[in-house]
Amino acid sequence: MAQHRETLIAGNWKMNGSPESSSALAKAVADGHVTPGPKVLVCPPSPLLSLVLDAVKESSISVGAQTCHSAVSGAHTGDVSAEMVAALGCSHVIVGHSERRQDHGETDALVADQAAAAHRAGLIAIICVGETEAEREAGQTNAVIAKQVTGSLPASAAAENTVIAYEPVWAIGTGKTPTAEDANDVHAEIRRILTTSVSKDFAETVQILYGGSMKPANAAELLAQPDIDGGLIGGASLKAEDFLAIAAAATG
């Protein structure tokens, strides 16, 4: 991985875990993480954020939320604001995950508003993009990514407050992954898009994570790619041993 960009290994726990299991998982990650190593982040479901923050408080592990609303507060039943997430002690929030785009009809414009809210609250926004299998087969990957990246990035985006996660939809939870070179090609394409749409400096310094069936067996190869700066890990982040093995692969 590129020397000038820090590596981030982020666990997206999705809608999984009980208070007991989440606390135990967070503690196991905190106890097992070897420093110095990559920056490690876990993103539990919102009701478990406080518990997880408490479980990792003496460690180097950071905690993030899985989404946020664009408003500070108000009549938005079921939502959480970026300010609430920040006030708890979180550092990051994932926005625009493909499951939210699918389940909740989130659009690029909405994702950009959510990322702007994250920035307003002092959080780092992890903005997710990725093509479907049909789009890839139709040769539309770069066009889809260009539309999502430019549409989901708010004007407030800077390399210090923004991470991009490239997650091909067809690789999420399926056990299928692009080859490390194919994944890196899309990361490089994202940097080309950002050079034009934002700036060369932003394109070169922003962290771009790969997500989609990353596991101990494929992590080292993916993370060794020059434009891949870390991983956003779903299934394998629910087992401390696997998640820690991925973090260890990032240092190797």
Ligand code: PGA
């Ligand atoms: P997966 O999920 O690792 O289970 O494929 C990744 C993600 O959706 O962030």
